[in-house]
Amino acid sequence: MTPLIRKLLIFTVILAAIMELIDISIVNVALSHMSGNLGATLEDTSWVITAYAIANVIIIPITSFLSGKLGRRNYYIGSIVLFTFCSFMCGHSSNIWMLVFFRFLQGIGGGALLSISQVVVFEQFPKEKQSTAGALFGAGVFIGPTIGPTLGGYITENYDWPWIFLINIPIGIFVAISCYFLLREPEIKPPTAKVDWTGIGLLAVGVGALQTVLERGEVEDWFETRYIVVLTVIAVTTLLFFIYWELSIENPVVNLRVLKSKSLSIAAVLTFVTGFGMFISIYISPVVAQRLLSFSPYQTGLLLLPGAILALVALKICGTLLQKGVSPAIVIAMGFIIFIYFNWRMSGITLNTSGAEVAASLIFRAIGMALLTVPLTMLAVSSLEDKDVGQGAALNNMMRQLGGSFGVSIINTYVAHRFAEHRNVLVSNVNPSNIKAMDRLNAYITYFQYRGFTYNEARAKALKLMENIILKQSSLLSYRDAFFFVGLFFIAALPLLLFVLSKSKKPQTNLVISDH
Structure with a gap:
């Protein structure tokens, strides 16, 4: 593969990951417009977000299995086609439940765009340059959720809500055509095995029930609602049996045995914490800006842009530091501390806080997240064998999504109680x-x-x-409390970095953190 083709492939798969991640947050600022246009309640319209999240979390852990079973190239291109087609159908939905249905299918297609893109990017670099791969993919992971509200606000104010889906079509077509010519099957292919239908079924039911509880629990007053109680019991029971089943059979759909890698286990926990903070901050910051500081959706989105731009610089610096042998633990600690400082600043806002002050605070958020993304991504896959990298990447990405789901659910309940x-x-x-x-x-x-x-x-x-x-x-005081709470959560997670530090003491030129 020539350097030019290699660069084009990297650009293509990162673009696909950004597209998938943008769609997580792009609809947030358009819910009221959808509700009015489709004649649905705001609660029903919120299923547009819930359906996508449920599909994403179900499909991400089994992308490695589906990739091996269907062929990575076929599965990836098929997922892009499904995502693009469903984007078209979402934009042409005539009622809310048609939109929710195609939004769910869009999430099924989008699951592969994150995990497989990450694996493809890492494959293009030798072990000694994995930090560069992490920085490139980290940029996509960070940019997607950050620019989603900005793009959604601009489209909603200047065009109409269907265009937040239709904008995916030309990008999806480009990515599909590019991958058709550029993407190849991996050199090491997993052996063909019997399909673990039991594992797939347990995962779909368990994660689907759990995600529904997390997304709808606060709206439905949690365990005061019967179906939330029933779904909680189903989620706990099926997920426990899923873990038992996957550890008992020879060819599981999700190879939980890769979690024996301390690097992956530690990264998974820290990635959960990072997802918790990332999604909460990108969720409540626009709410504060619009509802309390009276910014329009587009103006709110613009507040995030300075941080996004500087985060790209931080990602580049982060990759360079790791390349030169700086301990990932040090970089992760810096990211945690900077993000804690962001929450401390936001916990002191008033109704007179200016847009410039909010934008300055969001710069610290962006830089903190940027410094966490690259070393955590590297840590997750660094000690895995090549055949397990896809599974490890998928599990780590799922932890980020679950962290975000838990975070938004918890913070909604916390804010409601503090408000009262x-x-x-x-x-x-x-x-x-x-x-x-x-x-x-x-x-x-x-x-x-x-x-x-x-x-x-x-x-x-x-x-x-x-x-x-x-x-x-x-409302102001409750959101200030929420930022303070997130900061405390990150402080509580700081001791976990001692495990990363202990694994980073040996000087290594290739930054591969080994368990051996």
């Missing part, structure tokens, strides 16, 4: 003994009387205004 507590405290302070509160209330009454309202009308409007202020302040 802050509102109760603030409301209790609006009483005759609180001179400042009474002075403000009287000032509002006077203002509305000046505008021509009677005293009773002015008082009712003043109380309503006070209530709106309390709601906004309660």
